[in-house]
Amino acid sequence: MLINVTKGYIIASNIEKAINYWKRMKGLLGRISIPDDYALVIYKCTGIHTYKMQFDIDVIFLDKDRKVIEIIRHMTPGNKTDIDSKRKYAIEMKAGLAPAGLQNGEELYWC
Known part of the structure; x- marks a missing residue:
């Protein structure tokens, strides 16, 4: 579950964590789509790409304290x-x- 602690609401009820090197590198590559209630949390991430992806995504970047520092909406492949x-x-x-x-x-x- 992904929660906005500051405002007290749920952003996504189904999360996947990309903690190890291979999961971080793969990200969402190879998927045709993802559910509306899904979010992928990528650890140790300073930037991303959408090469070879098949759909647009929204991206939220966080700092070490898990505070939002940047939001990218409708990032295209x-x-x-x-x-x-x-x-x-x-x-x-x-x-x-x-x-x-x-x-x-x-x-x-x-969590």
Whole structure:
């Protein structure tokens, strides 16, 4: 479950953690789609790409304290972000499903 601790609501009820090297490198590659209630939490992540992906995603980057520092909405296949050492986690979800009111500085929690 992915929760916005600051505002007290659930963002996604089904999460997958990409902690080890291979899961972090693979991310969502090879998937045709993902469920609306799904989020992939990528650890040790300073940037992402969507090469060879088949669908748009929303991306939420967090700092070491799990606070939002950047939100990318509707990232299309074939793109990449710059590398930013302040980023420690990336959360990927289906495009359009990152909460509209989500703001930098809000703390997220997952379990």
